[in-house]
Amino acid sequence: MNVLIVFAHPEPKSLNGSLKDFMVQRLEKSGHNVQVSDLYAMQWKATLDADDNTEKQEGIRFDPAEDSKQAFYNGTQSADIAHEQEKLRWADAVILQFPLWWFSMPAILKGWIERVYAYGFAYGVGEHSDKHWGDRYGEGNLAGKRAMLVVTTGGWESHYSERGINGPINDILFPIQHGILFYPGFDVLPPYVIYRTSRVDETVFAKARDELGARLNSLWSTKPIPFRHQNKGDYEIPALTLRADFAPGKSGLAIHEYDA
Amino acid sequence: MNVLIVFAHPEPKSLNGSLKDFMVQRLEKSGHNVQVSDLYAMQWKATLDADDNTEKQEGIRFDPAEDSKQAFYNGTQSADIAHEQEKLRWADAVILQFPLWWFSMPAILKGWIERVYAYGFAYGVGEHSDKHWGDRYGEGNLAGKRAMLVVTTGGWESHYSERGINGPINDILFPIQHGILFYPGFDVLPPYVIYRTSRVDETVFAKARDELGARLNSLWSTKPIPFRHQNKGDYEIPALTLRADFAPGKSGLAIHEYDA
Numbered sequence: 211m212n213v214l215i216v217f218a219h220p221e222p223k224s225l226n227g228s229l230k231d232f233m234v235q236r237l238e239k240s241g242h243n244v245q246v247s248d249l250y251a252m253q254w255k256a257t258l259d260a261d262d263n264t265e266k267q268e269g270i271r272f273d274p275a276e277d278s279k280q281a282f283y284n285g286t287q288s289a290d291i292a293h294e295q296e297k298l299r300w301a302d303a304v305i306l307q308f309p310l311w312w313f314s315m316p317a318i319l320k321g322w323i324e325r326v327y328a329y330g331f332a333y334g335v336g337e338h339s340d341k342h343w344g345d346r347y348g349e350g351n352l353a354g355k356r357a358m359l360v361v362t363t364g365g366w367e368s369h370y371s372e373r374g375i376n377g378p379i380n381d382i383l384f385p386i387q388h389g390i391l392f393y394p395g396f397d398v399l400p401p402y403v404i405y406r407t408s409r410v411d412e413t414v415f416a417k418a419r420d421e422l423g424a425r426l427n428s429l430w431s432t433k434p435i436p437f438r439h440q441n442k443g444d445y446e447i448p449a450l451t452l453r454a455d456f457a458p459g460k461s462g463l464a465i466h467e468y469d470a
Numbered sequence: 471m472n473v474l475i476v477f478a479h480p481e482p483k484s485l486n487g488s489l490k491d492f493m494v495q496r497l498e499k500s501g502h503n504v505q506v507s508d509l510y511a512m513q514w515k516a517t518l519d520a521d522d523n524t525e526k527q528e529g530i531r532f533d534p535a536e537d538s539k540q541a542f543y544n545g546t547q548s549a550d551i552a553h554e555q556e557k558l559r560w561a562d563a564v565i566l567q568f569p570l571w572w573f574s575m576p577a578i579l580k581g582w583i584e585r586v587y588a589y590g591f592a593y594g595v596g597e598h599s600d601k602h603w604g605d606r607y608g609e610g611n612l613a614g615k616r617a618m619l620v621v622t623t624g625g626w627e628s629h630y631s632e633r634g635i636n637g638p639i640n641d642i643l644f645p646i647q648h649g650i651l652f653y654p655g656f657d658v659l660p661p662y663v664i665y666r667t668s669r670v671d672e673t674v675f676a677k678a679r680d681e682l683g684a685r686l687n688s689l690w691s692t693k694p695i696p697f698r699h700q701n702k703g704d705y706e707i708p709a710l711t712l713r714a715d716f717a718p719g720k721s722g723l724a725i726h727e728y729d730a
C-alpha cells in the first residue's frame with residue numbers, strides 16, 4: 211500500500227522528527243511505499259493567495275474559491291499544489307503528523323490544506339441539489355482512502371479528557387478529523403496522541419513507538435471513526451441538520467457519529 | 471478606547487474587506503483609536519521557525535517553546551513579532567476578522583497567533599504549582615482586555631446549528647475562543663458570524679452592517695462568554711478536570727461555561 215506522511219515540525223531532531231523517522235522505517239519494513247511531505251524542509255508556502263494560480267489576472271478582484279476552481283480545471287495551479295495533489299491521489303493512507311499548537315495544527319500545515327484542497331478536488335465536488343449536497347462528508351475524491359492524525363501535546367491526558375479544561379481531545383480535533391478529513395471522503399482512524407511531551411524519556415518513547423507501531427500494523431484493519439454520511443438519509447437537505455429521529459434530543463459534536 | 475483589528479483576507483475588495491473598512495470607520499466615528507494588522511497587506515510571515523529569534527544559534531536543536539522564551543526575555547524576538555505584541559499591549563479590545571476556511575482561521579492568522587503569542591507573553595506566565603497552574607484561562611498578560619471574532623462562512627446558519635452537520639458554531643470556534651483568546655486572559659465576546667456569503671447582496675450587507683455596528687457600539691457593555699476561570703476552584707489541579715460538583719455528570723465543551 212502507499213502511505214503519505216504530511217509532517218509539520220521545524221526540528222528534525224525533535225520527538226516529532228523521531229516519530230516520523232520511526233513511521234517511515236516501520237511502514238517500509240512492512241512492505242509499504244512511503245512518501246513524506248516534510249513541510250518545513252520543503253519550505254512550504256503557507257499562505258493562500260492569488261499567486262497560487264499561474265495565470266493570475268492582474269487587477270481582478272481575487273475570489274479564493276473561484277480562483278482555485280479556475281486554476282484546478284484549467285491546469286494552471288502552481289506546481290507545488292499540483293504535486294501534493296498527485297501524492298494524495300497516489301496514497302492509500304495519509305497520516306498528518308504535527309504538534310498541537312494552540313489547539314490546532316501548525317499554520318504551515320493549515321496552509322497545506324488550504325492550498326492543496328482545491329475547489330473541484332476537495333470541495334465543490336459532485337451534484338448540488340435538494341437531495342444531494344455535493345459529494346462530501348463521506349463521499350468525494352478522497353473516498354476509499356484512510357487518514358489518521360499523529361499528534362503531540364505538552365498538556366496532560368486529563369486536561370483533554372471528557373471534563374478536562376482544554377476540551378475533550380475528540381472535540382478539539384473535530385474540525386480537523388470531521389471538517390478536513392471526512393469532508394473530502396477519507397475514512398478517519400482514531401488519532402494517536404502523545405501527551406505531556408516534556409516528560410518523554412527513553413522509556414516513554416519506547417512505549418510510544420510500540421503503540422504507534424501497532425497502529426501502523428493495523429492501519430488497514432482499524433475501524434474508522436463512524437462519522438455519519440451526509441447523503442445517506444441521516445440529514446435533512448438542504449438544512450443539513452440531523453433528522454429528529456436520529457440521536458433524538460441530543461446535540462453537540464458526538465451526534466455526528468452513527469453510534470451516538 | 472484602543473481597538474486592534476487583526477484582519478486576514480487576501481482581497482481588499484471582498485465582503486471581509488468591506489466589513490473591515492466599515493468597522494474602522496464606525497469605531498473612529500465613535501471616538502476610538504483603531505489600528506489594523508492587515509496580515510495579507512503586511513505579507514505577514516506565517517511560519518514559526520528558528521528565524522523568529524534574531525540570535526538564532528546555528529547547530530542547536532530548535533525547541534519552539536524554549537526558543538520563544540529566550541527571545542522574549544532577552545529582547546531578541548524578530549521585529550515583526552515585538553511590534554504586534556506592542557499593539558496587543560496598547561489595545562483595550564481586539565477583533566480577529568477572517569473567513570472560516572476549513573472550520574478554522576486562515577493559516578496566515580494562525581501563524582500570527584503562533585509567532586506573536588510568545589512564551590512569557592501569552593503562555594508560560596505565572597506561578598506553576600499544585601494550586602495554580604499558570605496564569606491562564608481567565609488570567610494572564612491579556613486579562614482586562616476584550617476580544618471578539620468577526621467571521622464569514624459560505625455555509626448556512628442551519629449547517630452550524632445545534633444539530634447541524636458542520637457542528638455547532640460555538641463548538642467549532644471553541645479552540646479559538648477558549649483556547650486562543652480566553653487562555654491568555656481575554657474576556658471573549660460572542661462572535662459575530664455572517665453565513666452563506668455567496669448570497670450577500672446589498673440588502674443583506676446593509677443588515678450585516680447594522681448588526682455589526684450595534685455589536686461595536688456595545689463592545690464595552692456586552693456580556694462576555696462566561697468561561698470558567700482555571701484557578702478559582704472549579705477545576706482539580708493538576709488534573710485540570712472540572713470538579714465533580716460542577717455540571718455534575720455532564721461532559722463536552724459547554725461545561726466550561728459558568729452557567730452550564
